[in-house]
Amino acid sequence: MILFSALTIAIVSVASTIASVRNAFAPIRKVLALLATPIVFLVSYLVPRDDSLWLFMAGQGDRFADNSKYLFLYCDCQPDVRNVWIGTDERIVAELREHGYEAYTRHSLAGRWRLLRAGYWFETHGPIAPAYAGRARLIHLTHGNYLKVMLEDHTRDWPWIVQVLVEFFFERRRRYVVTGSGPPLKNMQSMRGAPADRALMTGLPRNDALFDAFQDEELGLEESALAAVRDRAAEGPVLLYAPTYREGYGERNGVPLSELDLGLERLDSVLRSHDATLYISHHPATTFDRDLEGLDRVTVLESGGDLYPFLRECDVLVTDYSGIFYDFLLLDRPMVFFAPDLEVYLEDRDLYFDYEDHVPGTIATTPEAFVESVRAILEGADEHGDDRAAVREAFYDDPDGEACERVYHTVRDEA
Incomplete structure (x- = not known):
């Protein structure tokens, strides 16, 4: 036992020494790689x-x-x-x-x-x-x-x-x-x-x-998460919240997601009453660290980086300034544009189009309006079908898969 412990300590010491040497030479390796480019x-x-x-x-x-x-x-x-x-x-x-x-x-x-x-x-x-x-x-x-x-x-x-x-x-x-x-x-x-x-x-x-589904499209994503979303979709409406990346080009655009009031407690009650679920898909370059304890119908979606098989399962898309809504147009399903920091965002970042005239869905700028917009859609309201058709026609020339x-x-x- 004493010999085994001594060998273990020796091996750990050697490994630590090697790691230290590698770390010490790391800057040199980077310089050599740069010179070799x-x-x-x-x-x-x-x-x-x-x-x-x-x-x-x-x-x-x-x-x-x-x-x-x-x-x-x-x-x-x-x-x-x-x-x-x-x-x-x-x-x-x-x-x-x-x-x-x-x-x-x-x-x-x-x-x-x-x-x-x-x-x-x-x-x-x-x-x-x-x-x-x-x-x-x-x-x-x-x-x-x-x-x-x-x-x-x-x-x-x-x-x-x-x-x-x-x-x-x-x-x-x-x-x-x-x-x-x-x-x-x-x-x-x-x-x-x-x-x-x-x-x-x-x-x-x-x-x-x-x-249509692709062969082996599950590769590279979290299959258990996709299975869970499919199970929920079979039981009731599925909503996906996919906010944009707010730190592009090393600058801050709008209010950080962590500082926004999303009204999730009120939303959870509405979702529960309609047997619906909201999945939050944060941008791959960010994290979502809100405490969702006590919320039955709101959960974070860890997709693995590929949302497209998940989008097919979604009945409603919630976004803000992300271009993902252009893709979702091809499914012709309702969308909510939750933009509580709209004025601040537009001061930081220009858009190619006038936001309020362009986006084909209800624009909610407060948590209360957001919750009510979701409630209306879950109860069957869909007032923006013509708007979706107009943007889809402008952006897609006979989409066919x-x-x-x-x-x-x-x-x-x-x-």
């Missing part, structure tokens, strides 16, 4: 590209979600392209590989080689390993349709060198920018300066999931 970028121009090898990534590589996820799942069924998922989360990569998909982490040797060889990169927030992009053709699948002004339409106080790098690595090197027609196209051209010949007006791949197919055929035909 131009060399990697040069090599990435020299390595031959395979146009039948397509690389997919989402966000910062930390989730399997968004437009990249659904286009990846669609393209994996196509015989003439080889699809590879690249990410930073080892758990997600392992899950995809367990289900038969080709996936690698960005820092693995196999992942780096695919980054160098792939002819096409599909991304939503920019390449997660831009130094490897070289002569790869970048396809920007975007993050959605926007109500808030973004990028070049919004003041960005970035150092000039950062602006130059973003312009060189991202904006000017994209072969296509995926969007819709009408206002989405106009806004995308404005915020990104994208020429008309690089705008791919196919619609967004993730919206196909609102028309085949955006993935259009993106795939456009890129494949070019390749």
Whole structure:
């Protein structure tokens, strides 16, 4: 026993020493990596590209979600392209590989080689390993349709060198920018300066999931949470509250969610009387730390980062300034726009449209009005069907659930 304890202490001491040494050299490793970046970028121009090898990534590589996820799942069924998922989360990569998909982490040797060889990169927030992009053709699948002004339409106080790098690595090197027609196209051209010949007006791949389920769409999300929402939907109305991210570009927009009076106690009583449930889906970059103890019908939804299978189960969407409502339009279901900080928000952030004229649902600026708006909808009121139809017609050119197919055929035909 004494020998075992001594060995344990020795092993822990060695492990601690190794960790300390690694931490001490961490800054050096970062400097070396930075110095190597131009060399990697040069090599990435020299390595031959395979146009039948397509690389997919989402966000910062930390989730399997968004437009990249659904286009990846669609393209994996196509015989003439080889699809590879690249990410930073080892758990997600392992899950995809367990289900038969080709996936690698960005820092693995196999992942780096695919980054160098792939002819096409599909991304939503920019390449997660831009130094490897070289002569790869970048396809920007975007993050959605926007109500808030973004990028070049919004003041960005970035150092000039950062602006130059973003312009060189991202904006000017994209072969296509995926969007819709009408206002989405106009806004995308404005915020990104994208020429008309690089705008791919196919619609967004993730919206196909609102028309029909995808094979393996449960990958990358919390399956137990989805099962729970489906069970609740079978028993009564399901509402989803999806507020916007209020700290974009490192600045505060409006009042932080944690400081807003959401009227949840009053709302819980209304929900209970209608056998309804409200799920709160906070932005992935934020947390929701309200005490919900004692509330039977209000709960936090931990989706895993992908909301689209959940949206199909929702009867009502509650949001504020988030562009998620443009997606929900395709389901033609009621919406409530709960904007208690509307005046403050508009002082901090411009919108592409006049808020009160544009959003196709009841606008509630107080907790009391919010609760009453929900009550009215649960009792059958729906006064904004024509408004939804008008915005949907402006933003979608005959939506049919085949955006993935259009993106795939456009890129494949070019390749």
